[in-house]
Amino acid sequence: LFENQFLTKEAIAEHHILGQIFDTYWLVSFSDKLFMIDQHAAHEKVIYERLMKRLKEKQSMTQTLSPPMIISLSKSEQETAYRFEQELLEIGFVFEPFGGNEFSISGIPADLYGMQEAELFYEVLDGLMNEHPSKVNDAILSKIASMSCKSAVKGNQRLSDEEAKYLIEELLRLDNPYNCPHGRPTIIAFTKYEIERKFKRIIS
Incomplete structure (x- = not known):
């Protein structure tokens, strides 16, 4: 049901x-098809691909927090933070000791700004805590997918027409816009033929 022409710049203008x-x-x-787009899965995919692109191209991943956020870390959390400091920096976290068990978080992943920053940092540390060094890249990718899901616009959340238009256009510019990072479809399609059969306008 999906054709490459659906994703061309010219086609997007005709959606x-x-x-x-x-x-x-x-x-x-578009053309003789009707497409349904899940706004949560679509936004999740867009955020994930933004983060992955920045990570791959070694672009800045960080959104500065001003003022910095102060959190307390257990001994095991501190060990994990230091052990994976470079990996955490690469996905956008900037932190430093603040005295005792407290740490100052001055930067978080850019496209996740506005989430519960402390909860996000704790969750990432928890996910890395027991990882073998050889599997840390897989763990980071898994966490990026999880962070994308949690920061994406939710279902049952009304968007304006302009917000939806921008999101859909950004989704359709991706190389593979059809599935979210967890594999769920972002888009399903119905042909005019299928719809007319449902209404028994076509009997065959």
Whole structure:
């Protein structure tokens, strides 16, 4: 049901956003097809690909926190933070000791700004704590997928038409926009033929 022409710059200009249903799915018509786009899965995919692109190209991943956030870390959390300091920096976390068990967090991953920053840092540390060094890259990728999911717009959350248009256009510019990082579909499609069969306008 998906054709390359659906993703061309010319085709995107001809997409017609018909509206949102159930405060979750956006309906888009193009040519003789109707597409349904899950806004949460779509946003999750967009955030994930942004983070992965920055990581791959060694671009800045950090959004500065001002003022910095002060958190307390257990001994095992401190050991994990120091052990994976370079990997944490590469995905956008900037931290330093603040005295005793306290640490100052002055930067977090850029596209995740506005999340519960302390909870995010603790979760990443927890995910890395028992990882073997040979598997740390897989663990980091898994955490990026998890962070993308948690920071994405949710289902049952109303977006404006402009917000939806921007999100859909950004999604469709990706090399593979059809699945979120966890494998769920971002888009499903129906042909005009399928719809007309449902209404028994076509009997065959």
